[in-house]
Amino acid sequence: MSNAKKISAIIFFLIITVIPLLILILPKKEFSENENRVLTAFPSFTWDNIQSGKFMKDFEGFFSDHFMMRDEWIATKTKTELLAGKKEVNGVFILNDRLIQKVEDYDRTLVAKNVSAINGFAKRVKIPCTMMLVPTACEIQKDQLDPNVPVLNQKMLIESVYSRMAGQLSTVDAYTPLYSSKDEYIYYKTDHHWTSLGAYLGYSAASRSLGYQTIPLNSFDIQHASHDFYGTLYSKVIYDKTGPDTIDYYSYPKGTTVNKVVVNTGSSEKYYDSMYFREYLSKKDKYSSFLGSNQPFVTVHSNAKSGKKLLVIKDSYAHSLVPFLTQHYSEVTMADLRYINVNLNEKLNLDDYDQVLFVYNVETFAEDQNIVKLNFTE
Amino acid sequence: MVFSSVTFLYVFLPLVLLAYYAAPKQLKNLLVLASGVIFYAWGEPVYVCLMLFTTLVDYTAGRLIARFDKNPRARLASMVIAVAINLALLCVFKYSSFVISNLNQIFGLALTDPGLPLPIGISFYTFQSMSYTLDMYMRNITVQKNFINYAAYVTLFPQIVAGPIVRYKEVAAELEHRTVTLTKVGEGVGIFLRGLGKKVLLANNIGMLWTTVKNSPLDELSVLTAWLGILAFTFQIYFDFSGYSDMAVGMGKMMGFNFPQNFNYPYLSKSISEFWRRWHITLGSWFRSYVYIPMGGNRVGTLKLLRNLLVVWFLTGLWHGASWNFILWGLYFGVIIIAERFFLGKYLQKIPAALQVIYSFVLVVFGWVLFEFDDLTNVGQYFGAMFGSNGGVLLDGQSLYLLSSYLLLLIICAIGATNYPKKLVEKISGKFPVWVRYASPVFEVGLLFICTAFLVNSTYNPFLYFRF
DSSP, X not given: OHHHHHHXXXXXXXXXXXXXHHHHHSXXXXXXXXXXXXXXXXXXXXXXXXXXXHHHHHHHHHHHHTOTTHHHXXXXXXXXXXXXXXXXXXXXXXXXXXXXXXXXXXXXHHHHHHHHHXXXXXXXXXXXXXXXXXXXHHXXXXXXXXXXXXXXXXXXXXXXXXXXXXXXXXEEOOHHHHHHTTTSSOBOSSSSSBOHHHHHHHHHHTHHHHTOOOOOGGGSXXXXXXXXXXXXXXXXXXXXXXXXXXXXXXXXXXXXXXXXXXXXXXXXXXEESSSBOGGGGGSSOGGGGBTOSOOSEEEEEEOOTTOOEEEEEEOGXXXXXXXXXXXXXXXXXXXXXXXXXXXXXXXXXXXXXXXXXXXXXXXXXXXXXXXXXXXXXX | OOSSSHHIIIIIHHHHHHHHHHXXXXXXXXXHHHHHHHHHHHHOTTTHHHHHHXXXXXXXXXXXXXXXXXXXXXXXXXXXXXXXXXXXXXXXIIIHHHHHHHHHHHXXXXXXXXXXXXXXXXXXXXXXXXXXXXXXXXXXXXXXXXXXXXXXXXXXXXXXXXXXXXXXXXXXXXXXXXXXXXHHHHHHHHHHHHHHHIIIIIIHHHHHHHHHHHTSOGGGOXXXXXXXXXXXXXXXXXXXXXXXXXXXXXXXXXXXXXXXXXXXXXGGXXXXXXXXXXXXXXXXXXXXXXXXXXXXXXXXXXXXXXXXXXHXXXXXXXXXXXXXXXXXXXXXXXXXXXXXXXXXXXXXXXXXXXXXXXXXXXXXXXXXHHHHOSSHHHHHHHHHHHTTTTSOOSOOHHHHHHHHXXXXXXXXXXXXXXXXXXXXXXXXXXXXXXXXXXXXXHHHHHHHHHHHHHHHTOSOOOOTTTTO
């Protein structure tokens, strides 16, 4: 008996001493590409930090963030949970060939606040405003989920929001075209965004409200920019049986060309000559090759003859949509309220714009605490 | 700090154990004390002083009781003062909000609630430390003159925040002299890892089912959802609590201590009286030794016996949290135990053993509903849902989804709560002793790896005893 016990003791001590030593020795990253966030830094050892418990909390965050082979551990956990019969892990449904972000019930008060902020904004600016709420894969591809799974009825939420905006904004029904193409590649398998094809459907759905002539799908040239995209959902569960996603760029040879893209990060301005920031294709976060990561303002200047200017107040779903819109506007500015803490008028002149388009996916819209910042324009 | 975290497992534990093994004998208790203080201060950087103060009070009381051995009044006074300080601290930090809100409600007063946060583990370490003074007074033990040895006993990190409540006499000899062998450490590792597995793999995962149900609108629950939910909590609290106790016992063994067993397959009990002899054993025996027996126990007339039982169960309930639902939960068991003692017991013994187990299990499950909801309206709603009297359906989409997601885990939990796996291993071990012996380290390493995977990416890892 005792030999086996001795083996247990020795192996246990080897594991619990070697792992922390390796963590100590191995170089540490400051930024996790996989999770797309800054990792917790080693906390400073001060009396205040200790007394308040901040040191302890941050130390645990630091140690957990820098735990070696984090991805392998997460993958092991996911496999174990699937084996135990779970259908969702960390808020992600794991299906045979794809991952879907779970969207649950929402905070009615917050949605009401968001609606009234947008309505109030539309009333004040006296520029035609359009609202496009985009359902996520959790709604459109619901039939791939367990029929009993309790998820949010996004269609009902969209209808309810739109009915409260009636008369103030024109609204875009993105649900119907997306739903009729639900079996096409309109959402990434490993990411929570819509694909370029999904965004094309949104672009086409918005044509009537925004007043442009949709360019037919078959007029576009499609370039497969990457066949090796593993998105945010993959990062949450490290489950690779779905295979990677493809990033597609749609270009319209007969259309406009983009002269300049200006990214305003709040502290500086950067200039690009294309809407596709190809340096992201070699990184983990390949979706950001569409006009970069979320920034306060991104403005696309094109040689479109219309001379019209569009302001897009948005979440990241807009990034793959804007390339289509540039065919019809000589200037499109994306404003991300999550990164702007002042009255929009302080940063740009709202009167310059001919139209305003709100683009949000249902999940962000139902959770975003920043839309109320529109009230600053009062 | 909690045991079920990568920081504990891969930083605190290896550092402390290596230092402990390397330290010369005279320094070992000081190391136990220092590690206990750091462990406790990690979660309670301010209240650690309170714990050390409690330690000092009971240490001093012990010295005084020994000093005035021939003076009964001085002995009594030392004991009473120490116990009063212990209880006063417990009352101020744990029960003041509860008492004030009740006084305000009953007498229409407007006393302000100081709103003190509850120090983690205060009920555990206060009871542990107080037992020393009481045992000194009852002459069950001899005095500990060395403060470090005594403080090491109170601050032993394996059991400080969630038990078991170790009584001084159970470790008195080991505080002076204990041996650590590699075999014993290996045994401790096995017990510790099984406890970790209970907590991280079973309790945390089945707990997600309960959290989902508890956060649904209670008046719309279907019958099946309500039962799935409360069964999930039934298993969560058992595997969490007994997992913690196992980890404590295991780490105690790694350091040369033998802590008492705290759980003995409670869900196999054939009566509620038996359940309480198998559930949180050290708490039950604490109340028996220091409350029930000093009040006369069962060697008194019927009326006094009833009083003694109700007092003990009132206090047992109150110990679990400063809220009426815990008191009701305690009294609920008190009433059942009284019924079993006076008439129900006779009938129980006549029915098949399986039915006796079901009887006890169902009553315990009902108890958990009381335990989990502060608000008695919610308790009513939940019972309503369990019996369909809320107008709800037998089953709905939610219940089917939860059932299909958690069925396997529920079955594993149900089997794991019995002693059948243990019996099975013993049976196989009889036939293939070598095979089973060496399978055990493999199993343990596997457990450690899977637990680590769950801890590295833990989204749900609650500490259930924050109200105790």
